[in-house]
Every structure is written in C-alpha cells, then in structure tokens.
Amino acid sequence: MTTTRIRRCGEAALLLDCADLAEAVALAGRVEHLRPEAVDVVAAARTVLVTARDASAVPALRRRVENLLAQGPPRHPAQDPGEVAQDVAQEVAQAAVREVVLDVRYDGPDLAAVADLVGVSTEALVRRHTSITWRAAFGGFAPGFFYLVDERELEGSAGVRSDGGGGAGVGSAGGDGDAIEGGGGSSGGVAEPLPSVPRLGSPRPRVPAGSVGLADRFCAVYPGASPGGWRLVGTTDAVLWDSDRPDPALLAPGDRVRFRAAGPRDPTR
Amino acid sequence: MSLMILRAGPSALVQDLGRPGHASLGVTASGAADRAAAALALRCLGTHPGAAVLELLLGGFVLMTDAPAVVAVTGARGLVVVTTPSGSRRTAATGEVLRLDAGSTLEIGRPDAGVRTYLGVRGGIEVPRVLGSRSRDTLSGLGPPPVVAGDVLAVGDSVVAPWADHWHAAGGAPRGGIGPRVGMGSDGRGRGPAPVVLEVIPGPRDDLFPPGAWQVLAETGHVSGHADRVGVRIDPARPVPRLGGGEIPSEGMVRGAVQIPADGSPVVFGPDHPVTGGYPVIGVLTSRSSDALSQLLPGAPVSFRRVSE
Numbered sequence: 001m002t003t004t005r006i007r008r009c010g011e012a013a014l015l016l017d018c019a020d021l022a023e024a025v026a027l028a029g030r031v032e033h034l035r036p037e038a039v040d041v042v043a044a045a046r047t048v049l050v051t052a053r054d055a056s057a058v059p060a061l062r063r064r065v066e067n068l069l070a071q072g073p074p075r076h077p078a079q080d081p082g083e084v085a086q087d088v089a090q091e092v093a094q095a096a097v098r099e100v101v102l103d104v105r106y107d108g109p110d111l112a113a114v115a116d117l118v119g120v121s122t123e124a125l126v127r128r129h130t131s132i133t134w135r136a137a138f139g140g141f142a143p144g145f146f147y148l149v150d151e152r153e154l155e156g157s158a159g160v161r162s163d164g165g166g167g168a169g170v171g172s173a174g175g176d177g178d179a180i181e182g183g184g185g186s187s188g189g190v191a192e193p194l195p196s197v198p199r200l201g202s203p204r205p206r207v208p209a210g211s212v213g214l215a216d217r218f219c220a221v222y223p224g225a226s227p228g229g230w231r232l233v234g235t236t237d238a239v240l241w242d243s244d245r246p247d248p249a250l251l252a253p254g255d256r257v258r259f260r261a262a263g264p265r266d267p268t269r
Numbered sequence: 270m271s272l273m274i275l276r277a278g279p280s281a282l283v284q285d286l287g288r289p290g291h292a293s294l295g296v297t298a299s300g301a302a303d304r305a306a307a308a309l310a311l312r313c314l315g316t317h318p319g320a321a322v323l324e325l326l327l328g329g330f331v332l333m334t335d336a337p338a339v340v341a342v343t344g345a346r347g348l349v350v351v352t353t354p355s356g357s358r359r360t361a362a363t364g365e366v367l368r369l370d371a372g373s374t375l376e377i378g379r380p381d382a383g384v385r386t387y388l389g390v391r392g393g394i395e396v397p398r399v400l401g402s403r404s405r406d407t408l409s410g411l412g413p414p415p416v417v418a419g420d421v422l423a424v425g426d427s428v429v430a431p432w433a434d435h436w437h438a439a440g441g442a443p444r445g446g447i448g449p450r451v452g453m454g455s456d457g458r459g460r461g462p463a464p465v466v467l468e469v470i471p472g473p474r475d476d477l478f479p480p481g482a483w484q485v486l487a488e489t490g491h492v493s494g495h496a497d498r499v500g501v502r503i504d505p506a507r508p509v510p511r512l513g514g515g516e517i518p519s520e521g522m523v524r525g526a527v528q529i530p531a532d533g534s535p536v537v538f539g540p541d542h543p544v545t546g547g548y549p550v551i552g553v554l555t556s557r558s559s560d561a562l563s564q565l566l567p568g569a570p571v572s573f574r575r576v577s578e
Contacts, residue, residue: 007473010553013523015473028293040292042521044545049521051289139295140519140545143409146295223295224410243399243411249294 011055043138103262108232131191144223144241203229270336278329281416288402302563306344310389315430320393321403339391345383365437383564395425464570469552486573508533525554
C-alpha cells in the first residue's frame with residue numbers, strides 16, 4: 001500500500017506526490033535505482049520529481065515507478081520470514097550510508113536569537129545542534145546546497161525501524177563518529193530535537209559561503225555566497241561544492257551529517 | 270584551429286545539451302535555450318549533437334578564425350557578414366553553412382526576428398567540461414565563463430558526418446515560433462502582431478486552479494522585461510486565478526514549467542531554472558514551445574494553449 005500519487009509533469013517527467021518528507025526521501029532513494037531510465041531524481045519536502053530522457057521514454061519509466069510503488073513502502077518491518085531477506089538488504093544499505101562530520105565555529109549573527117527562540121542558552125543550543133544526527137534529505141537551492149533534517153523525522157511515518165537503535169543518538173558507525181561528543185552527557189546520549197525556526201522576515205542580500213543556517217525544520221550550509229533568508233548560527237571551512245573535485249558536492253542525498261563545535265578560529269589554519 | 274572573439278555582444282555563452290542527471294545535487298540541466306536551433310547548427314555541420322555551440326543574445330558579435338573553418342548560424346534571423354583577409358565582404362543570413370578562410374571575420378548583426386542566435390563550428394567548440402557538460406549555467410555560475418572580446422576558443426574534432434555544403438534554410442523561411450509576426454486577428458480586423466501560441470501540458474498542479482485559469486492563460490499576454498535563461502515572466506491579460514492563496518512546499522521542477530505566483534503573473538522556467546520551486550505549476554510547455562519562448566523579446570504577445578499531450 002502506498003499514499004503516493006503519480007502526476008504528469010510535462011513531456012518527459014513525472015512528479016510523485018508523497019504523504020510527507022519521510023516518504024519522499026525514502027521513495028527517492030528507491031527511485032534512484034531506476035537510473036539510467038530515471039535521468040534526474042529530485043526529492044523535496046513532499047514530492048519526488050523523476051525525469052526521463054525524452055517523451056518516448058516516459059511510459060516505460062512510469063511502469064517501472066508503478067511496479068516499485070506496488071512493492072509497498074520501504075523499511076517495512078519484517079512480518080514473516082519471507083521478508084527477512086529484504087530486511088537484510090536494507091540493513092546493508094543502511095550500513096553503507098556515509099557519515100560526514102563538519103567542524104563549525106558557532107559565531108553566526110543569529111545564534112543568540114535562535115537560542116532565545118528555542119528558550120535555551122547559546123551553549124545549550126550548540127550542544128543540541130551538535131548532538132543531533134542530521135540527514136541530507138534533498139538538494140535544490142544551489143549546487144551542493146542540502147536540506148538537512150533531524151534523522152528521527154525521516155523515521156516518523158515510515159514504520160518501525162529495526163536498525164539496532166543506533167539511530168539518532170551518538171554515532172555508532174565508528175570512524176569519524178567516535179570523535180563526537182554526544183549531547184554533552186546531559187541528556188543520556190539522546191539529543192532533544194530542535195523546534196521549527198522561522199526564516200528571516202527579509203532575506204540577507206549576501207550570505208557568506210560556509211554559513212550554517214536553520215529554517216523551518218531544516219539545517220543547511222551555504223556552498224557559496226548567495227542571498228538567503230535562513231537564520232545563521234555558525235560557519236564551517238568545509239568546501240561544500242568544488243567543481244574541480246571528482247565529486248564536486250561534499251554531501252549526497254541520504255548522507256548522515258554531524259556538526260562538531262570547533263571553537264574559535266583554528267590557529268593551525 | 271581556434272576562433273578569436275573580437276566582439277561578444279550583450280551575451281555570448283557556450284552551450285550544449287546541458288548536464289541532466291545532477292539535479293539531486295542541486296545542479297540544473299541548463300543547455301541551449303533554443304535546443305532545436307542549436308541542434309540544427311550541429312547537424313548541418315556534421316558535428317556530434319553533444320558538441321558545444323555559442324548562444325548569442327541580440328547579435329553584436331564578431332570573430333576571426335586562424336584557419337579555414339566551416340560554421341553555421343541558426344536561431345534568430347538576421348544579417349551575417351563574412352569578410353576575407355583581402356577585405357572582400359559577403360553578406361549571408363541566418364540558416365546558412367559558411368566556409369571561412371583563415372583570417373576571415375564573421376559578423377553576426379542584431380536579429381530582425383528572435384533574440385538568440387546559435388553559432389556552430391564544424392568539430393564543436395572545445396572548452397573544459399564541468400560535470401560532463403560545456404554549458405554555462407547562469408544561475409549557479411557553473412561551466413565555462415561568458416565569452417568576452419579577446420577570448421580565443423579552441424575548435425574540437427567531434428565530427429560525425431560530412432557537412433552540408435551549400436546548405437541553407439530554403440528561401441530563408443522562418444522557423445515557426447520565432448518572433449512576433451504581423452498578421453490578422455482571428456476576427457479579421459486586427460493588424461497587430463499575432464501572439465505566439467505556447468502549448469501547455471496540464472499538470473502537475475492543475476488541480477489547484479479553477480477552470481477559469483485556462484481561459485485567462487488563453488488570452489493574449491506579453492513577455493515582460495524579466496526574461497532570461499532562468500525564467501520568463503509573462504504579463505497576463507488578467508491575473509491567473511488560483512484556488513488556494515498559499516505557497517506549496519518546494520518541489521522539483523522542469524524546464525518549461527508554468528508557475529503561477531500569488532500575483533497571478535505566470536513565470537515560465539528556462540534552461541537555468543532552479544531545481545525546485547515553491548509556486549504551483551499549472552502546466553509545462555512542450556519542448557517546442559520552450560524553444561519558441563526563448564526567442565521572444567520583452568513586449569512580444571503570447572498566449573497559452575492547453576494541449577492534452
């Protein structure tokens with residue numbers, strides 16, 4: 001069963017209408033496997049856009065999408081032994097998720113205002129921001145710009161996850177994750193979520209590259225200088241987009257992202 | 270072989286078929302605004318369809334070649350002048366394949382109809398690719414920088430067929446859709462330019478509009494001054510009504526999408542459109558109509574026609 005509806009989007013694209021962000025992100029991950037017939041797969045807050053090479057390729061793509069939807073939602077809890085194999089495959093896919101750690105100087109012009117809004121001190125806001133496991137839900141505003149969302153939000157409607165409880169707490173994937181301080185020890189390793197943050201009434205004409213911003217229930221890093229209405233809490237030196245790299249985008253859809261407080265400017269830089 | 274740009278005009282961009290396949294990273298497809306015109310230039314030159322051409326806005330362009338070259342000028346109609354090193358001038362027109370001797374200059378004047386001229390060279394324009402494409406994306410600044418006077422462009426070897434010697438568009442007949450044409454109104458009285466009819470495939474959000482929205486779109490509006498490769502705003506005859514007032518969550522968009530913001534003035538996405546948009550899309554232009562729209566000057570009359578497919 002699925003709530004997804006397929007809408008026509010011009011000669012060569014389909015727009016898949018989903019119930020919520022979690023369903024859209026999960027569906028986009030599955031539609032990715034329909035490449036190369038699916039040329040572009042664009043997840044957004046409640047939709048997935050799928051484009052075909054041209055009009056003649058749409059009927060075949062539509063059939064593949066329909067078949068995929070008929071298989072039911074992903075991450076369905078195993079009900080009988082027959083589904084275990086599928087579940088294992090999903091576990092493997094989960095394990096392959098990359099985790100990216102971004103060092104942030106929490107010096108953004110809106111840091112205090114956001115802390116006020118949340119009703120905590122700036123130190124507590126930083127602790128909370130660094131202890132949340134973010135997930136790169138979708139891109140869109142500019143090359144390398146990703147809408148990051150609290151990982152727990154993606155688990156909301158898609159049923160029970162059985163991935164061993166690693167989930168939203170302290171990174172358990174090893175590697176870079178070990179270096180992260182989990183929630184300052186004050187919350188038993190489980191970060192409190194952040195409330196929805198309104199955008200600025202009037203966007204800034206220029207937001208510097210590397211700015212870490214919050215808007216709605218998303219967090220994002222600006223890859224390059226641009227206008228922007230997100231509330232800025234910090235700055236990272238990480239290069240989110242570099243056309244000269246083999247993979248120009250630092251992040252990819254589905255990546256886990258954690259922020260690490262870097263303190264004031266690193267003297268070694 | 271290389272081409273030296275002596276004058277670039279208001280905008281000279283390297284374009285090819287674009288870079289589809291990267292939208293999930295926030296990278297739009299980009300590519301030639303009038304795809305049919307760009308493809309025609311490459312085809313009659315026997316050059317690979319994926320090769321790059323120059324997209325020139327409103328002419329004003331002059332180049333010199335350092336070796337014999339074969340070029341084609343397509344798209345917007347206008348005067349083309351070839352001057353040999355010895356100083357002899359030859360006039361030509363859009364829609365011709367031209368042989369240039371070493372040291373010749375080629376001048377592309379301001380168009381009489383249409384706004385974007387495509388200059389193809391046999392072998393293709395050779396600049397480094399970014400994410401597999403030589404297209405300039407004006408929104409994000411990806412791809413080769415705009416061409417300016419003094420630039421020297423290399424010519425590649427993406428040759429796939431003989432070139433069409435002596436080819437020219439028969440009788441200089443204009444391709445459908447270019448520019449406002451002076452004609453009679455449907456009532457036989459009008460003398461103003463007939464609107465260019467843009468074909469729209471309904472969806473994905475046509476259910477957010479009352480049936481009256483299509484009637485408004487069918488009336489003659491005009492291309493506004495806000496018209497570039499990112500999008501073209503249309504000043505409608507009347508504001509296009511919507512059922513709800515609010516925005517919708519951003520969603521993935523395609524070239525040709527007809528967005529209707531709260532003020533009721535349609536915005537049609539061009540090749541460099543953002544990957545996502547936040548206004549409901551009543552329909553999407555056919556690719557032929559997208560090409561036609563990219564050739565219109567501000568003030569040109571247009572109307573939208575709903576098509577089933």
